[in-house]
Amino acid sequence: MKKCHIAYLACAAALMGAGIGAAPPAAVPRVHVVLPGQSIQKAVDAAVAGDTVQLLSGTYHESVEISTSGVTLRGLGSRTVIRPAAEKAAGTCAQSGNGICVTGTADRSVENVTVASLTVTGFTRSGLFATETDRLNVRKVTATENGVWGIAQEHSVRGEFRRNTVRNNGDAGLFLANAVAREDGASDSQGAVVAHNRMEGNRIGVTVRRLRNLVVAGNQITGNCAGVFVVGDENTPKAGALTVAGNLVVANNKSCPKTARLEALQGSGIVVTGAEETLVTRNLVRDNAGTSSLSGGIVLFKSFVGSANERNRISGNVLDGNSPADLVNTDPAATTNIFEHNNCRASQPEGLC
Known part of the structure; x- marks a missing residue:
């Protein structure tokens, strides 16, 4: 019986050595x-x-x-x-x-x-x-x-955009959207990340349009007409539920003419329009100055189609030298937005700093 068992093992080993029953090699x-x-x-x-x-x-x-x-x-x-x-x-x-x-x-x-x-x-x-x-x-x-x-993405999830340089592009240096050509409600990006990029000389440094659940963090954004745009509209679900944190947003004072979708731009640091539940925190926003209705350091702007900002939190940012003000809320009737613990000098309306 023992000899039969040994013979069986030897036969099995021979077959495996010949490749019979073996897993195919990995490519x-x-x-x-x-x-x-x-x-x-x-x-x-x-x-x-x-x-x-x-x-x-x-x-x-x-x-x-x-x-x-x-x-x-x-x-x-x-x-x-x-x-x-x-x-x-x-x-x-x-x-x-x-x-x-x-x-x-x-x-x-x-x-x-x-x-x-x-x-x-x-x-x-x-x-x-x-x-x-x-x-x-x-x-x-x-x-x-x-x-x-410069770099654009639509209909996509879980993208990561890190340590890129986007410079002197006609519209946004980095553009992330639910859809480029359709007016759909916001989609879930499932944790997309825009981090540690350098954005210079574009119309807008980074635009996030009709998206939810992503992070824009640690970017250097300077010399654009506008630094950061978080864009929503009247569609549902609304854009938002995202974080803009730890960015350096300085002197985005290039002048750009109006387009079919947007008025002339100059001196906009971070703009949130028609969005909800967005956290804007720990950003350094300095020397963004212009005369557009979108100008200022951090601007909450009622969207051009009338969609209000709701339940956004502007917290722990450092702002200085922005004009017409460091913090701007063009829709004060939207009372669910929170401004807290920001280091700034001037706001419109007064009392946001």
């Missing part, structure tokens, strides 16, 4: 190296989940669309630059005027894509545009001199 992540003059898109199309497309130093003239989950597109910092092609190429991303697109569908989000350490500049719409994504990670990307947005 080994690959690095696809791309040099200037080669196609980034070709490398992205060849990548599978876990792979990295590594761009070397130089300038690449193309638009790139990522629709595979788990792929990383990475450059070598400021030495890697993506610009538009001389002639607009085929493909939705290029035809829409975007540099990098991360694109899922309503039925299947693109998950866990990373874009890092590169510059994207000169596109007519956005440097980077993402839609239908989950856990998109954008870090150390410089998006500069793009026609509309």
Whole structure:
């Protein structure tokens, strides 16, 4: 009996050694190296989940669309630059005027894509545009001199935008929205994070439009027409239930003309309009000055479609040198907003400091 048992084990070991019944080996992540003059898109199309497309130093003239989950597109910092092609190429991303697109569908989000350490500049719409994504990670990307947005995202959840530089873009440097083209109620971003970015020379440093449940924290925001916009409207659920904390918002005094959606802007630090349950705390807001109805340090503004701010808390901020005032509430009839423990000199109406 003992010999039979030993023989059985030996046979089983032989079969396993031959690979019968064994689990297939795990795929080994690959690095696809791309040099200037080669196609980034070709490398992205060849990548599978876990792979990295590594761009070397130089300038690449193309638009790139990522629709595979788990792929990383990475450059070598400021030495890697993506610009538009001389002639607009085929493909939705290029035809829409975007540099990098991360694109899922309503039925299947693109998950866990990373874009890092590169510059994207000169596109007519956005440097980077993402839609239908989950856990998109954008870090150390410089998006500069793009026609509309530097980095933008819609229909997405759990995105992280960290240590990026967005400079001199036509609208917002960073733009996060429930939907770009529809007037829906606010959606839950499920904890999106906009942290430790540098925003300079844009129309608006960062716009959060019709979203809930996210954090804008630790950013340096200066030289824009407006620093931070939290935007809601009459749709339900309302925008809000988010945090704007620990940002440096200084001298956003660039002058921008009015648009079809918004009046002329200058000297707006942090603006909350048509939102609820937003916490604005521990920000340093200084020297934002202008004559727009949206000008001032921290401004609660009744939205242009008449939606009031409700149950927002403005707490523990340091404000100085903002004009027409450090704290501004243009809808004092909305009595559920709380101003507390702010270090400031002047408010409209009086008594908010």
